[in-house]
Amino acid sequence: MSFANKVALITGSGSGIGAATALSFAEEGAHVVIVDCSEERANDTAEKCKQFGNKVLVITADVSKKDDLDKVMKKTIEEFQRLDILVNNAGTVREESILDGTLIDTFDDVMNVNLRAAVVLTSLAAPYLIEAKGCIINTSSVAGVEARTGYKYPSYTISKAALNHFTRISAMEFASSGVRVNAVNPGPCSTNIFANSGTPGTFEGSEKFTALKKICDPVEVANLILFLASDKAKSITGCCHVIDNGMALMSPNMFANKVVLVTGGSSGIGAAAVKLFAKEGASVAFVGRNEAKLKAVASSCQQHGANVLVIRADVSKDEEANTIVQQTVDKFGKLDVLVNNAGIVRHASILEANLLKKFDEVMNTNLRSVVHLTNLAAPHLVKTKGNIVNVSSVVSTSTKFPGIMCYSVSKAGLDHFTRAAALELARSGVRVNAVNPGPVETDIISNSGLSEEQVRNANPAAMTVTGRSSDADEVGDLILYLASDKARSVTGSCYVTFNMFANKVVLVTGGSSGIGAATVEAFAKEGAFVAFVGRNEAKLKEVASSCQQHGANVLVIRADVSKDEEAKTIVQQTIDKFRKLDVLVNNAGILRHATVLDPNLIDNFDEIMKTNLRPVVLITSLAIPHLIASKGNIVNVSSVLSTWIKLPGMISYSMSKAAMDHFTRGAATELASHGVRVNSVNPGPVTTDIRESSNMPTELSEDNIIEKTTALGKAADSEEVADIILYLASDKARSVTGSCYVIDN
Known part of the structure; x- marks a missing residue:
């Protein structure tokens, strides 16, 4: 991910996530603007960034003050004459209680730093970002998504929930101007936010509340910020990406007051x-x-x-x-x-x-x-x-x-x-x-x-x-x-850098075209040994030929994943060839159109479930022992339609993907203790042949109908989805599990 000649402005970049982000952008060739309330901390980050030979501008500012923010933008443009990336990262926290009257004393301070500053700076940066077709990343928190019993920082959680919604609203408004806006929502992270805020607190012991039994390193969050700022995420906007080591899966105190x-x-x-x-x-x-x-x-x-x-x-x-x-x-x-x-x-x-x-x-x-x-x-x-x-x-x-x-x-x-x-x-x-x-x-x-x-x-x-x-x-x-409420529907039951995948073995289903083929080729370029599965022999050979141009060692498996006898051989063929398995990408899927009134609905349902869901469960179960041995991970290719019901006739497809999302979360919870991560990507419209091979009516197959449903007015390319699959499969996402990453323009 090169950011050569790009200008990135990062608030709160004297320490923690902000400092790691500034350093990462500088390492990738960007000119960076370091903004912090502490001149000492800002200069310390600047010295580290300068080793990469790019321009560094240090601005000491209190982001809670409008005059200081005006100064930040004025100095940035005077120095660089442009702005490509804005990272609203500055944050503070105060210990308080809604019950004892102390909340209002600190509410304004927290909201001014954590929310108002982001709104003001975004407004000031807007014309420059529009000119550059740039992007914005807001550093929020998992605390803005969940309300946890015993949490002593209500203003902080309120500010982050508001920041998440600001992210979504901004994304919608900026979309027509080609500017993307996203947020990252870290869980516990080894930063000094408590000390810098003058607030008692520590992240010590927080790992016990996460599925992966660890807390984030600031560099891991910075990796996600850089990915979202890069062209590899050009179809991602309005999304709040959780990076919490599976903390959301644990749901502490879920029986409070029960x-x-x-x-x-x-x-x-x-x-x-x-x-x-x-x-x-x-x-x-x-x-x-x-x-x-x-x-x-x-x-x-x-x-x-x-x-x-x-x-x-x-x-x-x-x-x-x-x-x-x-x-x-x-x-x-x-x-x-x-x-x-x-x-x-x-x-x-x-x-x-x-x-x-x-x-x-x-x-x-x-x-x-x-x-x-x-x-x-x-x-x-x-x-x-x-x-x-x-x-x-x-x-x-x-x-x-x-x-x-x-x-x-x-x-x-x-x-x-x-x-x-x-x-x-x-x-x-x-x-x-x-x-x-x-x-x-x-x-x-x-x-x-x-x-x-x-x-x-x-x-x-x-x-x-x-x-x-x-x-x-x-x-x-x-x-x-x-x-628990997680089972509220259950009753009556008896129950990415150069060659970052060198020497890794990856298995991709549905690898003969579309997202699957793009994913196979992307892994091959990154040095992986790739086994990939499909039904169309000619297309499989084309993908293999493309991979071999990069010197990749590939295994072509012609199989229909909807047939158990064929699906059961896929993992074993991979192990026989490469002796191990590091990454499983469950991508195979079909699309069939049928409404709930269609007399053929049940045939439609059976066909889709046999391809889109059942093989995922089967192949995952067969792959698990090998993934545990390699501390590997799984990426399931779902769809935004798992939560979105605006397209008629997609009932079976939508159900299969909603079930896949929940399988992702359940598998992530079960496999966390074994060091295996499980995530999904949920694309919106993507330029693939899945609609051509479906029986969708002509009016729904037209690209312009689908693309009018996206804020950015376009469909994603398969390569864009492949990029996020590679990110989730990489060590850069080692704190991400149980997440469903939307990429829907």
Whole structure:
């Protein structure tokens, strides 16, 4: 990305993200204008920039003052006679509270620096940016997107939310003049913003709130700013790009002010769920029979400041179970989530004389108590539009484990109760789901009545494909997901620099034309070994020939990803050829036109889902072991139509892409702990042959109809989309996961 002879003005460039951005622009050949309130810090950045031999202008200014901003623009134009890039980066933060009256004392200061300065400077820069067909990047924050419990900087978050909207409005107004406007929204970043603002605070420990378990380096944010300022992003405007190490995926305190009741909460899955709910801000009532273990769980929860209620009761006894829900409501005033987890295992054979006694014991605890407690809790859950999660088991559908017939029967009954209750309570806005774990590291087996030798010899993990049992926390995480708003639609379920890719192996589906072909060629130019998939042999050969002109080592795979037997060979062929896999680009897709009234809608739906979504899941699952081994990443090619419904007849295509976006987020969350990132790009209109090969009506196929729907009045080129795919696949985006990047003009 060369910025030779370009002029870039960066506010707040004496330190942190601003300094890293100024240095990066200078390194790429730009003349830079360094603006900061500290002359010392500004000069320090300037000295570093000068080593690259370009002009550097230092302006000491307080961006909250209009006169100083007038001076900034006047000196810039006097020195360079032009302006190509404006980076509104200056920011400040104050600790305050809406509740104690301190907010208004600092509100004006924060808004003047973080928002008003950007508005004023953008206005002053407008004529010069229009003349240069330049661009603007605003440094916002993930705090402008999310409202988090316990966040002590409300003015800062308000200013950043406003800055995001200013970005979108400016993009719309500037589009006809050829000026692009975007924002970057970093999560925690290792800067000195707190110290520079004279505000207590630190980013220390913030990594625990991110999926990738780290915080950003300013250089990583600068990399994104430079990408957005470059011609490689010439189809991107009005977008707020999150770079937060997957922080948004974690949703801390997502159960703040919620009341949760968990049975069987003294150990195992129940105890894990109680602790996880407590960490997420819930008030938790939990039930068990072992008083010592209950106290230990309560103590652990209280370390997080949680409000808990310990209920010692046996759920299999009606007189004790009758009080559980009422005690919870008496203490907390309501009930939002019921987790029916209490359960026992009794080893028994159908040939045993005392089978019925064990059957009654298991059914009373594992099934009857669930029906009883659900019945008691239902009126309260209807009031709160709450939900229920039942802890079932994989043995509800499997008969591979001898001697646990009673347990299996109880869990099969529980699954069907889950589905029936979901159906009945749906009209009242209450969701009901089950989790069905396989082997889990808990004490349920040791309490099952088996001898010590039988317990020692029991090895259920050996029956799993991974050869391991789950941790209780893993099941707890799934329970929290199902209980959260993230699962609000789920019910009734049982549930870029030179050769930067040298020596990397990349697999691209749909690689014979359009975005896929452009992506294959772009990776090849950057030194990657590329395997690519398509159905048209002639087009595949053309792409291969183009890649080989750059000396690239390629593998052409002729396959139809919609056919399982062909799709299953794709990853293995890549591994056989190159011995590893670093990047998977799921790009294959088709477009078919059909309205909801079309008699052929379901055929249309099936065809699209079999190409656009199902192979993504299949190929991703096959690629995961290899990507974990290489700490690689995945980029899915989605569409702006995943959230945009203005084009008629695109219902199936839009649904496939909306599902892909959510798959991206879900996969990112699951793979983060393994060091694998997952993102998507969501293009708007792109000049490819996808519409030509569809059955779209002539009036919708005309380029000018599609292009009139974009602010910049044009469709993107495939190469532009390929550029953002390469950025997301590169180390420059190493803090980006779970994001859907729009490129829609």
